[in-house]
Amino acid sequence: MLGFNVSDLLGAAAPMVGILLPSTHGGHTLGSQQPRARGPRAFTVGIASQRSGPMIATGWLLAALAMIVATVMLTIRTKIGIVWMVLASGVLGALGVV
Numbered sequence: 001m002l003g004f005n006v007s008d009l010l011g012a013a014a015p016m017v018g019i020l021l022p023s024t025h026g027g028h029t030l031g032s033q034q035p036r037a038r039g040p041r042a043f044t045v046g047i048a049s050q051r052s053g054p055m056i057a058t059g060w061l062l063a064a065l066a067m068i069v070a071t072v073m074l075t076i077r078t079k080i081g082i083v084w085m086v087l088a089s090g091v092l093g094a095l096g097v098v
Helices: 002-033 038-077 082-095
Strands: none
Touching (some): 038 082
């Protein structure tokens, strides 16, 4: 977050590459040299959350963005009031859909 505040997307990407690249490359290298060893397997299992967490968070944000875009498009193209769309969004959120 600090990198993004300092230098937009490049500032956010640089620390992410610095954190993820060595760990994923190291796990791949160790795993290919000693596939049945305990260390590389433990490393691979441990790094899985570091890989899947950002992907899940990105999907969550894209779903929220899709909801916003749908609300704006419905507001522009129909005569349905924004209050009803906000209410529908709240109901979908309460039901766990979004």
